[in-house]
Amino acid sequence: MSDTKQDQPNDFVQWRHAPASRWIYCPLCREPLSNQTWDGRERRYCAHCGFVYWERALPAVAVLVFEPVRQEILLVTRRYPPFVGGLTFPGGGIELGESVVDAAVREVREETGLLVSLDRQFGTWATPHNDTIITFFRGHPIDGEIAAGSDAEDACFYPWDKAPSLAFSLHNMVLHLFRTEMGMTIPAS
Numbered sequence: 788m789s790d791t792k793q794d795q796p797n798d799f800v801q802w803r804h805a806p807a808s809r810w811i812y813c814p815l816c817r818e819p820l821s822n823q824t825w826d827g828r829e830r831r832y833c834a835h836c837g838f839v840y841w842e843r844a845l846p847a848v849a850v851l852v853f854e855p856v857r858q859e860i861l862l863v864t865r866r867y868p869p870f871v872g873g874l875t876f877p878g879g880g881i882e883l884g885e886s887v888v889d890a891a892v893r894e895v896r897e898e899t900g901l902l903v904s905l906d907r908q909f910g911t912w913a914t915p916h917n918d919t920i921i922t923f924f925r926g927h928p929i930d931g932e933i934a935a936g937s938d939a940e941d942a943c944f945y946p947w948d949k950a951p952s953l954a955f956s957l958h959n960m961v962l963h964l965f966r967t968e969m970g971m972t973i974p975a976s
């Protein structure tokens with residue numbers, strides 16, 4: 788599945804990932820914003836009070852939860868755009884003041900009902916347009932009953948070697964990494 792759909796206009800996406808060009812009024816003094824170049828890049832700027840909108844990539848986390856007894860991985864079905872109905876690892880944005888590890892554990896808990904222990908980090912990668920930076924962890928469940936919640940419409944375990952394709956290329960890449968680590972031989976696509 789292509790990632791280009793992430794760029795399509797959508798009311799929900801707009802307030803979650805509103806680009807700088809959509810900011811009209813200053814959030815501090817309500818005067819209209821204009822464009823001004825700061826550090827070689829055009830940014831939204833308030834000439835009245837000096838507010839500058841420094842647009843940054845969103846830091847996020849995702850967790851590949853592996854259940855070692857049944858040899859299954861945990862996937863959630865997306866409730867909101869982009870890719871409603873698509874499968875991904877549980878994950879989401881890191882809250883201000885929250886550690887990366889705490890965010891990973893919280894997101895799994897919110898979306899699947901399960902408490903996980905994180906085993907290690909796979910790594911940190913940017914989405915294709917460099918607008919979200921995701922740190923991927925591997926973890927295993929230690930408590931809780933599976934129950935979809937928050938951004939997840941459904942949460943289910945799938946055999947690690949037969950799980951369906953995921954909605955995002957980055958998640959598929961990490962699943963590929965995991966399968967390779969598990970000794971699965973995967974033909975080059």
Ligand SMILES: [Zn+2]
Binds near residue numbers: 815817818835
């Ligand atoms: Zn202002």
